[in-house]
C-alpha cells in the first residue's frame with residue numbers, strides 16, 4: 115500500500131514536471147524573428163527600401179517580424195549629399211521614421227565607401243576630398259544624432275586577395291589615416307552611436323579579416339574610437355567552418371560584432387547555412403544582432419538567387435524556420451551592452467594649466483597627413499592655438515577640425531567651434547594635409 119502511494123506521488127510529480135517543462139518551452143518560443151532575438155537581448159533586422167514602404171505585404175512582414183532596420187541605399191553618400199554641401203535627407207528620414215514607428219533599432223549605412231559616391235566626390239582627390247569626406251561624416255552623423263544605434267562609418271575599405279591590406283580608392287589615396295579621421299569625426303558628431311567598420315569576405319579567418327582585426331587592435335591601442343565590426347555575410351552555398359571563431363576573435367579584441375547584410379544563395383543548404391550563422395551569433399556574447407539584406411526574395415539585390423527568408427509572395431521559407439528555431443534555442447550567453455564609453459584615452463596630462471600638442475605623421479613621397487593631438491593640462495582649456503614650423507618646401511593644402519593661418523614656414527592652427535573646450539586631462543585632435551615633407555618639430559600650444 116505504502117509503496118503504491120509513493121509511486122503514485124512520483125508519477126504525479128513527474129507529470130507536473132513534464133507539464134511545467136512543456137509550458138515553459140512554449141512560453142519561451144517567440145513566434146517572430148525580432149521577439150525571438152530579443153529574448154537574448156539581440157536584434158533581428160532587415161535592410162529596407164523607402165520605395166517599398168507603400169507595399170502592404172512588405173510592410174506587414176516588416177512590422178511583424180523585425181526589430182531593427184538598415185536603409186538599403188538611402189543614407190549612402192550619393193543619396194545624402196547629391197551635390198557638394200547640399201544635403202538631402204528625405205528618404206533617409208523615411209527609413210528612420212519607419213524604424214522609430216516600429217520601436218526598432220536603426221543601423222546607419224554607410225558614411226564613407228568607395229562605391230555609391232556622388233559624381234562630384236568621385237572627381238575630387240587629396241585634401242579637397244579628405245575635407246569633403248570628413249565634412250560629410252560630420253554633417254550626416256549630426257543630422258541623425260541620437261537616433262542611430264550603430265553607424266557603418268566606413269564600408270569595404272580592405273582589399274580582397276591575400277595581402278590583408280587596404281583597397282585602393284580615392285579615399286585611400288588621401289592617406290592611410292582616412293578611416294581613423296572618419297571614426298573620430300563620427301564620434302564627435304554623435305557620441306551615442308556605436309561606430310562600426312563593415313566589410314564582406316571577412317566571414318571566416320582569412321587574410322582580409324585578419325587585416326581588419328589588426329586595424330581594430332591598432333585603433334584600440336591608440337585610442338581611436340571604434341565599437342563594432344559588421345560582417346556582411348553575403349554567402350553562397352557554403353560557409354567557412356571558422357565563422358563563429360572569426361566573430362569570437364573580434365569580440366575578444368574588444369568590439370561588438372554584428373551580422374549586417376546576411377543573404378544566402380538558395381542552393382541546397384540555404385536553411386542550414388542560415389542556422390549556422392544564427393547559432394554562431396547566439397554563441398558569441400558580443401554578437402548583438404543580425405540583419406538580413408532585404409525581406410522577400412523579390413526585394414533582394416541578388417536577382418535570381420532567392421537568398422532571403424521570405425518568398426516572392428511573402429511566405430516564410432524553410433530558412434525562416436531554421437533561423438527562428440536557432441533564435442529560440444537561445445545562446446549560452448547574452449550580449450553585453452555596455453554604455454557607449456569613449457574609447458579615447460587621455461594622454462599623460464602635462465602638469466599645470468595650459469595645453470600641449472604633439473604630432474603624428476603619415477608621409478609618403480611628396481606629401482603627408484599630420485594628426486595633431488591637443489591636450490589640456492590639469493585645468494580645462496577654453497580655446498587653443500597650436501603653432502609649428504614646417505620644413506622648407508612644405509605647404510599645407512587643407513586642414514580639418516582647425517583653421518590654419520599660413521600654409522608654409524611657421525603656421526598656426528586655431529580651434530573650430532566644436533573642439534575649443536577641452537576638459538582637464540582631456541584632449542582633442544585636428545589634422546592637416548600638405549605637399550613636401552611633414553613637420554617634425556614639436557609644436558607649441560597656447561590656451562585661451
Ligand code: XIL
Nearest residue numbers: 186187223224269314346375407415
Ligand atoms: C547594395 C544595394 O542592395 C543595392 O540596391 C544597390 O544597388 C547597391 O548596393 N555591400 C553593401 C551594401 O554594403 O550597401 C550593398 O547594397 C551590397 C553590398
